[in-house]
Amino acid sequence: SAVISQKPSRDICQRGTSLTIQCQVDSQVTMMFWYRQQPGQSLTLIATANQGSEATYESGFVIDKFPISRPNLTFSTLTVSNMSPEDSSIYLCSGGQNNEKLFFGSGTQLSVL
Amino acid sequence: RKEVEQDPGPFNVPEGATVAFNCTYSNSASQSFFWYRQDCRKEPKLLMSVYSSGNEDGRFTAQLNRASQYISLLIRDSKLSDSATYLCVVNDGYGGSQGNLIFGKGTKLSVKP
Numbered sequence: 001s002a003v004i005s006q007k008p009s010r011d012i013c014q015r016g017t018s019l020t021i022q023c024q025v026d027s028q029v030t031m032m033f034w035y036r037q038q039p040g041q042s043l044t045l046i047a048t049a050n051q052g053s054e055a056t057y058e059s060g061f062v063i064d065k066f067p068i069s070r071p072n073l074t075f076s077t078l079t080v081s082n083m084s085p086e087d088s089s090i091y092l093c094s095g096g097q098n099n100e101k102l103f104f105g106s107g108t109q110l111s112v113l
Numbered sequence: 114r115k116e117v118e119q120d121p122g123p124f125n126v127p128e129g130a131t132v133a134f135n136c137t138y139s140n141s142a143s144q145s146f147f148w149y150r151q152d153c154r155k156e157p158k159l160l161m162s163v164y165s166s167g168n169e170d171g172r173f174t175a176q177l178n179r180a181s182q183y184i185s186l187l188i189r190d191s192k193l194s195d196s197a198t199y200l201c202v203v204n205d206g207y208g209g210s211q212g213n214l215i216f217g218k219g220t221k222l223s224v225k226p
Contacts, residue, residue, distance in 0.1 A: 035216075042117075042200070043157065043216040058213070092156055100145050100204055100214065104156035 002027050006093055006105025013083050013112050020079045021108045023093035028073035032095040033102070034066070043092065049076040083112045117217040119201050125223045130191045134220045136184040136201030145204035146177055148186050151219060152197045160186075160199070191224045198222070 003026040013019050023032070032049040047055040047068055055068035070076040076095075080087050088111050094102040116139045126132050138146075146163035161168065163175040163184055174187040184201055201217035 040218070042218040045213055048213075100147065101159050101162070102214065104158070106156050 002029055002095055002103045004093060004095055004103055004105040006108060008108055009106060010109040011111070013110065015084055015112060017083055018079055018081045019083065019110060020077050021091055021093070022077050023075065023095075023105050025074045025095050025103075029095035030073070030097050031102075032070060032076045032093065034068060034076070034078045035092045035094060035104075037090045037092060037107075046078070046091075049078075049093075080110065083110075085112045088112045117201050117203050117215050119217040119220050121218060121220060123221040123223050125225060126191055127225055128191060128193060130224075131187065131189050132191055132222060133188075134186045134199055134201075134222075136186075136217055138182050138184070138201075138203045138215075140203070140205050140215075141179075141182060143182075143203045143205055146175075146184050147202040147214075148173075148175055148184075149200040149202055149216070150197045151200055157200055157216075188222075191222075193224050193226065196222055196224045 005024045007022055034046040035043040036046055037043045045058050046061045046066055047057040049055050049068050049070040051070045051073055065081055067079045091108045093105040096102040118137045124132055148160040149157040150160045151157040161170050161175050163177045165177050167176045172189045176185045198219040198221045200219045203215050205213055205215045
């Protein structure tokens with residue numbers, strides 16, 4: 001198993017600003033992912049965070065809006081850039097030795113005014 | 114887009130009851146299936162994998178029917194602590210070398226005294 005520390009747990013941001021979310025894993029993991037969850041909705045995969053290279057984004061998500069870093073096997077960041085109210089959501093990082101049995105961070109609840 | 118469909122519930126059951134959740138998936142090429150549990154305002158956590166032969170873990174039994182593209186979760190002798198949202202999750206086999214997890218919207222269970 002792995003323990004993932006995610007911060008901040010919540011934030012309220014102004015339109016047009018950016019927020020960087022960090023995730024630290026207590027052990028090396030092969031895979032790390034970033035998800036978004038709207039209230040009452042399922043988790044939507046934003047991107048796969050690749051160690052030492054550019055993230056792989058899903059349809060509807062782009063690097064300019066959601067830049068991701070993964071400098072090593074235990075750490076990743078997601079930035080939500082130029083925020084608008086539509087970006088208000090819960091953002092979750094996850095990791096695991098494969099992409100199936102994932103462990104999740106506790107989430108970041110983002111509200112954009 | 115490949116989908117995972119679940120009855121959202123809520124399922125309101127008394128302690129000790131047996132309750133079953135169903136899930137259907139659209140991608141016949143999917144190979145891996147899971148149930149995750151998500152408590153209110155918490156991150157998802159893996160409950161159990163779902164194997165073709167079915168599998169049981171204490172009070173929880175998961176079944177897979179590939180022909181009907183149908184997954185089920187049975188909870189026996191429900192406890193108050195079982196109250197949560199249960200997420201059906203399918204590896205869609207697309208995206209990178211290991212595929213991506215597709216999450217259902219979840220089925221909410223409320224166990225009452």
